[in-house]
Amino acid sequence: MRDFDVRRILIDLGSSADLFQASVINQMRLELSGLENPGRILSGFNGATTTSLGDIVLPVQAGLVTLNVRFSVVEDLSPFNVILGRTWLHYMKVISSTYHQMVSFLTEDGQIDLYGSQLPARQCYQIAQEVGSNKDGEPLPEPTSAPDQ
Known part of the structure; x- marks a missing residue:
């Protein structure tokens, strides 16, 4: 994102906003x-x-495709630095797979597949678990494990 390698990005099918952590800015x-x-x-x-x-507009490069995205900047997005929601997914025409932990989209040069990484996903889960619990006051459920891609 703007010549800066941003890590801990959540692709969220349920988010209607694209969010960016102020500390990364x-x-x-x-x-x-x-x-x-x-x-x-x-x-x-x-x-x-x-x-x-x-709001801030930043170029986001995914594979070979760069798209300008309008982000809402927030202070407390932890544990993720960026959340890419339905707006980005729609414009990129992304097909996502939670089972395979990947997103896929077509370009003029063919299909691009971007895979998530288990280690950062587990680290973000651990941070979220330490910070809080679900709204019933119980600990968050353990994530299901999938093979690293």
Whole structure:
């Protein structure tokens, strides 16, 4: 993303927004003062809300394809640095497979398959488990294991 290798990206079929962690913006040496539309309230499926610091448009390269994406910048996206939601998925015409932990899309040069990695997925799960629990106050369920790709 903008010549910066961003890790811990969640592809979320249920998210209607593309989200970017403010700390990554700082690491990219971009200014948070120039963000558009500050103060938008975002709500999650569990009813939790957060206020966006604003929007930023960044080029996102996936395989050989680069697409400008409008992200809402938030402070507390942990454990993920970026969440790519339905907007990005739609424009890229992505087919996702949760079973294979991959996304696939077509280009003029053929099909591109991008695979997730088990180690970062497990690390993000561990961080989320340490930070909180589900809304019933019980620990989060263990993830199912799939072979590394």
